[in-house]
Amino acid sequence: MWPLRSICYLSLLLLISCQSNAESVDNSLEGNAGSKLFVESFGSFNEPWAMTFLPDGNLLITEKPGTLLLVKLDDRSRVPVSGVPEVAFGGQGGLGDIILHPQYSENHWVYLSYAEENATGEKGAVVARAQFDHESANPKLKNLQILWQQTPKVSGSGHYSHRLAFDPVGKLFITSGDRQKQKPAQSWTQNLGKIIRINADGSVPPDNPFQDKGELAKTFWSLGHRNLLGIAFDRKGSLWSHEMGPRHGDEFNLIVGGENYGWPIVSWGDHYSGIPIPDHDTRPEFHAPEVYWVPTVAPSGLIIYDGSMFPEWQDNAFIGGLRSEALVRIKISGKQAAEVERFDMGNRIREVEQGPKGAIWVLEDKRGGRLLRLTSS
């Protein structure tokens, strides 16, 4: 018979070892095609929205209320970055995306998007760039320049989209949502419901596809979009984006300059009111999605994976799911795509990123949303 004190001591040891184990690996996930991922939490945030990795392996994370954080992964410290412009926080709006210029190591330009409100209460997305100075203990944005804005600003606070991506030669692509107004997605005089292509300094490239539809249309790359919360290039240089459908009908699209994606004239979903919207196959002149979802996944965040940790997943797209609380893996083969696996994350996923050594990182949505690292072991 063991003395009571020894039993207590042993129990205490077990408790401590269980707790420390829980901190290193929280749990594992198994996808519906049998792939396994190990999950580690790096803490929680206040409505995190986007992230990007710096060349030194640290992270910039945006929080929708208007905070940009420099997150150091070695000691898990986080420092607010000063110089972020005032944002119109509310509804779907606030501080949005953040990406690095392709030559960031030389020029330190970061590109960010956010919602802005005018004097009469109308709002729209803005894209700006600034140089990130993190040499001192107080990291800051300096030399901020506004490059682009949604025109016109309108009432409401939904469907800003404002996700950003650079192509391999340094052109900046911006997703501009329809601001829940629908018809502007087909308008040549409003830049809502479009994918925009501009130069890294905000000037307009002369080789954009719509040259005879007025000045604003010279910035358009494609039209007929609804709410696009993910945009990324694959290794062959093809551009992919997803967008939220109305009631269902979310889309994953191969984006081709000069094409019309049909919103709000066609959709695989229907209006929330129950009023039907003609399906894509009724109007073949509009680009139909390569993948669509009925029921909805509510896609947010997008990477096209090219890392070494999961070599079998190279050229696969990963999409976060809000309503579906999922991470969705999509196989891309040339111009074709198909969902091949889904991981049940148990929380709304707002953002996906590829990190050092090819780990996959996600941000959960809303207040308390966690930063999670997904690895193979």
Ligand SMILES: [Ca+2]
């Ligand atoms: Ca990102």
Ligand SMILES: [Ca+2]
């Ligand atoms: Ca329909």
